[in-house]
Amino acid sequence: MSDQAAVLDSADYRTSPTARDVFENWKSQNADRLPVHDQRWDVGNPDIYHDDNWQPIFKEMRAEGPVNKVTGTPFGDYWNVTTIKAIQHVESLPKIFSSDWQNGGITILDMDIAEDEARAAANFLSMDPPEHSPRRRTVAPAFTPAEMVRLTDLVRERTCAVLDSLPIGEEFDWVQRVSIELTTGMLATIFDFPWHHRKALSFWSDWLSEIGLGQSQELSAMRMEVIMEMAGCFHKLWEQRLSAEETPDLLSRMIHSDAMNKMDPMEFMSNMALLIVGGNDTTRNTMTGIIEALDCFPEQRAKLEEDPGLIPNAVQECIRYVTPVAHMRRTAMEDYELDGQLIRKGDKVILWYISGNRDETVFDEADRLIVTRPNARRHIAFGYGIHRCIGARLAEMQLRILIEEMVARRMRVHVTGEVERLRQNFIHGFSSAKVTVERG
Numbered sequence: 001m002s003d004q005a006a007v008l009d010s011a012d013y014r015t016s017p018t019a020r021d022v023f024e025n026w027k028s029q030n031a032d033r034l035p036v037h038d039q040r041w042d043v044g045n046p047d048i049y050h051d052d053n054w055q056p057i058f059k060e061m062r063a064e065g066p067v068n069k070v071t072g073t074p075f076g077d078y079w080n081v082t083t084i085k086a087i088q089h090v091e092s093l094p095k096i097f098s099s100d101w102q103n104g105g106i107t108i109l110d111m112d113i114a115e116d117e118a119r120a121a122a123n124f125l126s127m128d129p130p131e132h133s134p135r136r137r138t139v140a141p142a143f144t145p146a147e148m149v150r151l152t153d154l155v156r157e158r159t160c161a162v163l164d165s166l167p168i169g170e171e172f173d174w175v176q177r178v179s180i181e182l183t184t185g186m187l188a189t190i191f192d193f194p195w196h197h198r199k200a201l202s203f204w205s206d207w208l209s210e211i212g213l214g215q216s217q218e219l220s221a222m223r224m225e226v227i228m229e230m231a232g233c234f235h236k237l238w239e240q241r242l243s244a245e246e247t248p249d250l251l252s253r254m255i256h257s258d259a260m261n262k263m264d265p266m267e268f269m270s271n272m273a274l275l276i277v278g279g280n281d282t283t284r285n286t287m288t289g290i291i292e293a294l295d296c297f298p299e300q301r302a303k304l305e306e307d308p309g310l311i312p313n314a315v316q317e318c319i320r321y322v323t324p325v326a327h328m329r330r331t332a333m334e335d336y337e338l339d340g341q342l343i344r345k346g347d348k349v350i351l352w353y354i355s356g357n358r359d360e361t362v363f364d365e366a367d368r369l370i371v372t373r374p375n376a377r378r379h380i381a382f383g384y385g386i387h388r389c390i391g392a393r394l395a396e397m398q399l400r401i402l403i404e405e406m407v408a409r410r411m412r413v414h415v416t417g418e419v420e421r422l423r424q425n426f427i428h429g430f431s432s433a434k435v436t437v438e439r440g
């Protein structure tokens with residue numbers, strides 16, 4: 001990898017305060033003004049993910065009203081879509097169920113934000129055909145099987161270095177030391193981003209993915225400041241890559257492509273942001289979730305140690321079990337009947353992947369991690385249809401290597417206390433996980 005540090009040397013990219021600290025602080029100061037989630041089926045309530053008690057609520061909905069509407073919530077009125085079949089149905093109709101940022105975007109929080117911030121959010125995940133397809137095609141070659149082979153050795157080398165640096169028998173935070181380190185390292189690799197600035201990538205990603213910030217104009221403005229800082233950094237890299245020959249990294253590939261090189265700078269930036277958030281929070285939280293799950297189900301870890309051939313299936317099962325993206329949102333462009341329910345034009349429709357992946361009509365004992373599960377691949381964690389995750393192969397490769405190297409070292413990671421979960425209904429994950437490592 002070439003060292004691009006010189007381009008950014010004059011800059012000092014901050015990595016604090018974190019979006020979470022700022023948001024938590026704002027919430028504590030505004031506690032009496034915050035809207036209350038007081039309906040059981042209002043699963044937009046971020047507390048149920050923080051307290052990890054969302055499972056029985058979704059189970060109840062799947063049994064009693066798999067497609068149901070809640071009204072008068074802090075996120076307004078919305079439809080809950082909770083089974084795999086219904087989620088896939090909605091995702092197969094992108095003309096009827098829009099992802100476009102101008103129609104409301106892809107999260108439960110309406111885009112009631114400043115025009116410039118909305119434009120910054122206008123990446124190809126938040127676009128419908130025909131705008132979506134050429135942009136997706138541009139980045140797709142960075143995720144082909146051949147590219148994965150090219151990256152495998154480097155990912156393995158970096159994973160081994162991180163695992164071998166871990167203290168044995170001493171408590172540490174897995175999120176910071178392993179999950180964030182490995183995922184930011186991966187992003188820095190695919191963008192050929194200056195290595196010593198890589199922590200800025202996760203800092204930016206956290207600011208971009210904390211959707212709660214959109215609840216206050218003041219916080220939105222702070223986020224805009226962070227976005228502009230990120231934009232400034234990528235602009236410098238853009239200019240540098242544009243004046244150079246095309247190289248295989250994603251940034252160079254995008255800059256030299258027909259679909260993207262004429263894009264306005266804001267749109268370019270929002271696509272970069274999509275790749276950063278897409279690649280960071282998701283894989284990072286799965287890496288932590290795997291540790292928690294294998295510690296909860298030690299007999300499953302024993303199976304992997306006995307037969308490492310089970311690891312590729314275990315990766316799918318872990319992604320199903322963790323489901324790091326809890327939901328995606330669509331907006332109905334016309335009246336449509338789904339599962340006997342009439343969804344009206346303009347309605348907000350929430351696709352709960354976190355529920356689909358526990359759908360008992362598809363997965364037996366869905367609340368258990370079962371590494372030999374025959375249909376683990378049917379999970380919906382990567383979405384479905386035209387927006388299905390483009391980075392799925394990369395994520396699977398990183399997670400497979402992590403598990404392979406832990407198994408090869410007979411590394412058992414034990415969660416020492418309670419993990420701390422995100423108070424968020426979009427990214428389902430962890431802010432910390434204190435662990436100790438033992439080698440068998």
Ligand code: HEM
Pocket residue numbers: 091124125126136274275278279280282283286319323324325328381382383384385386387388389390391392394395
């Ligand atoms: C375990 C890891 C991951 C999970 C669970 C995940 C999940 C998702 C989901 C749910 C979607 C939306 C699908 C839909 O609307 O149907 C998505 C889209 C996307 N993901 Fe991922 N993702 C992961 C890793 C990654 C990585 C590593 C990257 C890239 C570095 C990435 C980049 C993207 C992009 C660019 C899109 C937009 C695709 C489009 O709109 O056509 N993701 N991902």
